Amino acid sequence: MQFRTITASIVGALLAFGCGEDKVEIKSPISTANAAGEIRVVGSSTVYPFSTKVAQEFKNKTGYNVVVESTGSGGGHKLFCEGVGADTPDVTNSSRRQKKSEFDKCTKNGVTDIVEVKIGFDGIVIANARSSAKIDVTLKQIYLAFAKQTPKSDDDCTLESNPNDKWSDIDPRLPNVTIEAYGPPPTSGTRDAFVEIAMDGGAKKITCLAALRKQDKKSFKAIARTLREDGKWIDAGENDNAIVQTLVNTPSAVGIFGYSFLDQNADKIKGALIGGVKPTFENIAGGDYPISRSLYFYIKKANVATTKGVKEYALEFTSEEAWGPGGYLEEIGLVPLPDDVRAQYRAAVENLTTYKQ
Amino acid sequence: MSAMAKTSIHQTDLARKRLARRKAKEKRFRYAGVTAVVIAMVMLGWLVVSLVGTGYTAFFQHYLTITVTLDENILDPNGARDADQLRKANYRKIIQQALYARFPEVTYRRSKRALFQIISASGATNHVRKMVYQDPNLVGRELTIVVPVSDDVDQFLKGYIDRKAPEELRRVSDQQIAWVDQLVTSGELVRKFNWRFFTAADSRDPELAGIAGAVVGSIMALGVAFFLSVPIGVGAAVYLEEFAPKNRLTDFIEININNLAAVPSIVFGLLGLAVFLNFFGLPRSAPLVGGMVLGLMTLPTIIIATRSALRAVSPSIIDGALSLGASHTQAVFHHKVPLAASGILTGSIIGMAQALGETAPLLMIGMVAFVTEIPTNIMEPASALPVQIFLWSDSAERAWAERTSAAIIVLLIVLISMNAIAIFLRSRLERRW
Numbered sequence: 001m002q003f004r005t006i007t008a009s010i011v012g013a014l015l016a017f018g019c020g021e022d023k024v025e026i027k028s029p030i031s032t033a034n035a036a037g038e039i040r041v042v043g044s045s046t047v048y049p050f051s052t053k054v055a056q057e058f059k060n061k062t063g064y065n066v067v068v069e070s071t072g073s074g075g076g077h078k079l080f081c082e083g084v085g086a087d088t089p090d091v092t093n094s095s096r097r098q099k100k101s102e103f104d105k106c107t108k109n110g111v112t113d114i115v116e117v118k119i120g121f122d123g124i125v126i127a128n129a130r131s132s133a134k135i136d137v138t139l140k141q142i143y144l145a146f147a148k149q150t151p152k153s154d155d156d157c158t159l160e161s162n163p164n165d166k167w168s169d170i171d172p173r174l175p176n177v178t179i180e181a182y183g184p185p186p187t188s189g190t191r192d193a194f195v196e197i198a199m200d201g202g203a204k205k206i207t208c209l210a211a212l213r214k215q216d217k218k219s220f221k222a223i224a225r226t227l228r229e230d231g232k233w234i235d236a237g238e239n240d241n242a243i244v245q246t247l248v249n250t251p252s253a254v255g256i257f258g259y260s261f262l263d264q265n266a267d268k269i270k271g272a273l274i275g276g277v278k279p280t281f282e283n284i285a286g287g288d289y290p291i292s293r294s295l296y297f298y299i300k301k302a303n304v305a306t307t308k309g310v311k312e313y314a315l316e317f318t319s320e321e322a323w324g325p326g327g328y329l330e331e332i333g334l335v336p337l338p339d340d341v342r343a344q345y346r347a348a349v350e351n352l353t354t355y356k357q
Numbered sequence: 358m359s360a361m362a363k364t365s366i367h368q369t370d371l372a373r374k375r376l377a378r379r380k381a382k383e384k385r386f387r388y389a390g391v392t393a394v395v396i397a398m399v400m401l402g403w404l405v406v407s408l409v410g411t412g413y414t415a416f417f418q419h420y421l422t423i424t425v426t427l428d429e430n431i432l433d434p435n436g437a438r439d440a441d442q443l444r445k446a447n448y449r450k451i452i453q454q455a456l457y458a459r460f461p462e463v464t465y466r467r468s469k470r471a472l473f474q475i476i477s478a479s480g481a482t483n484h485v486r487k488m489v490y491q492d493p494n495l496v497g498r499e500l501t502i503v504v505p506v507s508d509d510v511d512q513f514l515k516g517y518i519d520r521k522a523p524e525e526l527r528r529v530s531d532q533q534i535a536w537v538d539q540l541v542t543s544g545e546l547v548r549k550f551n552w553r554f555f556t557a558a559d560s561r562d563p564e565l566a567g568i569a570g571a572v573v574g575s576i577m578a579l580g581v582a583f584f585l586s587v588p589i590g591v592g593a594a595v596y597l598e599e600f601a602p603k604n605r606l607t608d609f610i611e612i613n614i615n616n617l618a619a620v621p622s623i624v625f626g627l628l629g630l631a632v633f634l635n636f637f638g639l640p641r642s643a644p645l646v647g648g649m650v651l652g653l654m655t656l657p658t659i660i661i662a663t664r665s666a667l668r669a670v671s672p673s674i675i676d677g678a679l680s681l682g683a684s685h686t687q688a689v690f691h692h693k694v695p696l697a698a699s700g701i702l703t704g705s706i707i708g709m710a711q712a713l714g715e716t717a718p719l720l721m722i723g724m725v726a727f728v729t730e731i732p733t734n735i736m737e738p739a740s741a742l743p744v745q746i747f748l749w750s751d752s753a754e755r756a757w758a759e760r761t762s763a764a765i766i767v768l769l770i771v772l773i774s775m776n777a778i779a780i781f782l783r784s785r786l787e788r789r790w
Contacts, residue, residue: 038738040641042723049752052727053561059729060483061445067642067738068727070748071720087638130526239751241758260753267519267526321449326470328478332561333753 038065039309043076043093044189045238046122046258047295050334051093051317057328058316064309068093073189077298081106084302090310094296095122095189096196103357113301116355117314117345119323121335123259123284123292124194126181126272127244129251133175135167135272139290142274143202144170145179146233148226157208162228182236182243183227183256193293194256195225198274201290244269259284259292260333284335292335301352314349318342408769412762414515418551418564419506421476421540425455425485429497438493446489448482460536471533477505477564505553505564506546508756510537514548517755528755554763558731559745563756566749568764570731574644574724574739575713581648581735582655582712587705590659597660598667599689618657625654626718634722641723642738650718655708662704666697699786706779710772716743742768 041051048070055066071079073094080092081102098106098116106114126142128135137145144150145167149159167174184191203209203224213220227233236243240257244265247255254272259279262271271279274290283289297317304310316322323329325336336342347353366372429436431454432446456472457463463472481504488502489495505511512518513529514537524531540546557567601607629650633639639646670693678688694701719725725744732739740748746768749761 045751048727049561055727056479056561056729060479060486063444065730065738067723069642069723070725070727087640240753241750258753264528264753264755266528267522331474331478 037308038067039091039307039313040089041066041068041091041093041297041313042071042079042089043069043091043297044073044095044295045070046073046095046189047093047119047297049260049332050119050295050329051297053329053332054313054317054322057322058309058313061316062309062312064313066309066313072187073192074187077102077106080298080300081109081111083109084111084300084306086303086306088300088303090300090303090307091313092298094298095293096192097294097296098298098357100357111300111302113352113354115299115301115314115348115352117297117299117318117349118337118341119295119297119317119334119345120329120337121284121292122295122333123279123289123335124190124198124256125259125262125279125291126254126256126274127247127262127269128254128272129247130268130270132251133177134270135175135254136276137167137174137272138205138275139198139202140205141170141174141202142198143206143224146181146227147199147203147224148228149223151206151208154207157212159223162230162232177252179232180250180253181233181256182246182253183233184240185235185237188238190256190258194291195227197293198291199227200224259335263333281335295334299349299352301354304352311349311352318346318349405769408762408765411759412764412766414517415554415759415763416551417515417548418553419511419514420503420547420549421506422501422503422545422547423452423455423459423476423481424499424501425451426458426499427451427485427489427496428454432489433493433496438496440490440493443493443496444486444490446486448486448489449478451485452476452478452481468532471530472536474507475510475533475536477507477562479560479562480505480565506537508563508754511564512756513537514541514546515759517759554760558729559727559740559748560729561727563752563754563760566760568742568745568767570728571740571742571745571764572767573731574647574728575742577644577732577735577739578647578651578719578724578741579709579713581645582652583705583709585649585652586656586659586708590656590705591663591701593656594660594663594667595689595694598664599685599693614657614660618661621717622654622715623717623721625650626721628653629718630721640736640738642726642728642740643736644724644732644739644741645735646722647719647724647739647741648735650722651712651715654715654718655705655712658708658711659701659705662708663697663701666700666704667693669700670696696788699783702782702786703779706775706782710775710779713772713775714743714768716741716747719744742771 039055041055043051048068051068055068058064058066069076069089073096076089076092076094077098080089082088098114103114106112126135126137144162144164147162150162150164151157152160164170164179166176166178168176183194200221203220204213209220209223212223236246236255240261243255243257244261247253248268255269259281262269262279263281273279277283277289279289284292297314299310299314319327320342321327323334323336323342327336330336337345348355428451431450432448433443453469453473456476457469460472463469481502484502484504485500488500506514509518509528510533513520513527513534518527518529520534529537537546553565554567556569557565558570560566597607597610629646633646633649634641674692674696675688678692679685683691716725719741724739724741725748726738726740727748728738728740730737742764746761746764749757749764
């Protein structure tokens with residue numbers, strides 16, 4: 001008897017979940033009963049804010065539901081490349097270009113036609129508290145500050161563990177402050193981009209390492225991209241707001257994160273000049289600021305036919321109203337591409353032109 | 358009676374010293390206990406005060422009343438009044454023109470852009486868009502709408518942006534402050550209770566974001582978890598405790614259950630991904646799968662709690678039942694389980710409360726997602742409350758800070774109510790014997 005009541009209540013509750021009331025909102029053109037009806041976007045947490053903004057505007061305009069997951073660039077490519085069909089993601093966001101290995105995995109799983117779309121730039125800043133000393137460094141100095149092992153001198157590539165304790169040890173003109181950096185962990189795309197652009201770029205400025213790069217790219221990368229493990233570089237987790245807070249509380253420290261967090265917290269922190277260039281919107285857009293990376297998304301062409309609205313979503317993303325100068329993505333911190341590059345990728349979306357690695 | 362002449366062993370100096378030492382020890386222990394409680398309370402109080410301190414402002418939002426002209430030339434140049442075409446029309450321009458009409462003295466392009474930034478662009482355009490979509494005949498008419506201001510202006514009015522700070526360090530310019538002040542004085546810009554926070558789904562714009570989608574997702578997932586793990590958990594516990602033979606196999610099962618209770622929750626997420634999504638092909642991001650994963654996660658907790666509740670029932674009750682001729686099954690179901698019910702319920706509710714706060718297992722099955730619609734059934738994509746908090750806390754805009762705290766307050770209130778229900782049920786169902 002009691003058991004029957006319980007069963008009845010279970011069934012009742014499930015039914016109640018099943019038949020929610022119709023909402024007054026604008027009706028969607030697609031049946032919500034079909035679980036695969038919505039557009040699926042996965043990938044980078046850096047592109048996530050832009051992707052969600054487009055998803056929201058796109059839904060308002062057309063009623064298509066877009067579900068955006070924040071899985072990280074690597075996780076996004078992994079899911080994206082699992083295969084084609086309604087139960088796989090239609091689009092993946094990436095804060096770096098798709099790697100060869102990822103492309104190959106895609107091909108192996110039947111995801112052969114992929115449209116690559118570059119959407120804009122994002123600057124990576126080195127920032128410290130407003131009250132602290134101004135930092136003006138070159139890429140080479142960044143390398144010397146954060147690398148695990150550094151060469152003895154420009155011409156002698158004998159490696160020693162990084163002897164620099166203070167910024168002024170690298171160059172007397174830099175502040176007399178202990179080096180202490182809070183940066184993104186290895187899982188983060190920001191970290192990948194930082195070591196690739198800033199650390200590689202800095203190591204290249206050292207004569208003997210530049211020579212090594214020509215002979216043996218692999219060992220050059222190992223030397224350039226390995227960050228210190230003596231407590232001067234601290235993996236601070238994925239939450240950039242937490243790094244900003246740490247900088248305010250620890251005036252001697254610097255933090256490494258995306259430009260939009262500097263933009264939002266200009267009253268608390270300031271960005272270090274890199275090679276004399278200030279991290280500003282204009283400098284990143286103009287390509288003068290050296291540590292900036294491109295952001296991408298990738299469309300699975302096979303899914304354009306099976307999932308309604310994928311192409312339209314990509315068209316909304318690449319419309320001038322969205323990614324153009326003065327568009328709604330610029331308002332939330334995306335640095336637009338130059339006109340001709342935008343036109344090129346817009347055409348790629350319109351014609352669904354696939355790309356090759 | 359010669360003993361009377363001697364001093365009692367309790368009266369010797371040595372004994373007195375020992376007694377004093379023992380009493381001092383007891384006193385010290387009591388003080389240590391009080392200190393521990395005080396420290397715990399202070400920390401908890403600190404957490405709550407800082408959360409409420411930063412979060413309470415999110416329950417209010419500033420709104421601007423503005424009159425817009427639904428210009429036919431902009432919205433529907435062909436005069437077709439086709440709803441789908443009207444939906445895609447340029448509402449941004451309508452809002453911009455309404456603002457320029459309100460401040461006709463603004464002529465420079467830069468200033469016009471700054472002026473547009475005081476209103477929630479997405480909120481205003483979508484508000485008008487919805488109205489026109491539902492009633493295309495509104496085109497050509499004038500409309501007075503009440504829409505949220507942008508997150509920056511809202512933060513400024515809430516005092517999070519210092520008016521006296523140098524202009525280049527503020528996200529709100531001097532000019533924008535002047536406009537806002539003017540609108541506040543004229544009563545066009547007012548503070549209201551932020552109902553949207555409780556009724557809307559997630560949004561990219563802090564001023565439009567709400568927790569309803571996440572709360573509904575959490576409730577659905579918890580519902581599934583409850584109906585999955587409580588019957589199975591209680592059934593398994595009753596069988597293992599009362600009917601299963603005691604041998605190596607059951608010992609092995611018991612060890613495994615205890616181990617599972619301590620397994621990191623992300624492991625259950627991986628299991629969910631491999632089994633429910635990849636093998637059974639259930640949809641990603643669905644509360645059904647989330648609930649199943651959370652259910653698996655709480656299963657060991659419920660089994661352990663149920664077994665200890667059953668063990669706590671006095672054996673004399675079972676003995677009494679058996680001696681009066683009840684079968685073993687009858688004794689268990691008529692007497693032992695009802696008496697253990699309060700313990701079982703408490704264990705289940707605490708297990709559920711734990712599941713409510715989990716994010717890690719949901720990551721793998723795709724519930725760490727941006728979903729703009731409130732889910733209506735358990736197969737639709739949804740997010741969950743702790744996930745929402747996690748995603749908001751990682752966003753750049755300053756306004757997310759207060760909203761994150763506010764969402765945490767809501768989560769804490771739900772957790773406290775669940776625990777309160779557990780305590781209430783325990784005191785109601787508990788029977789003394």
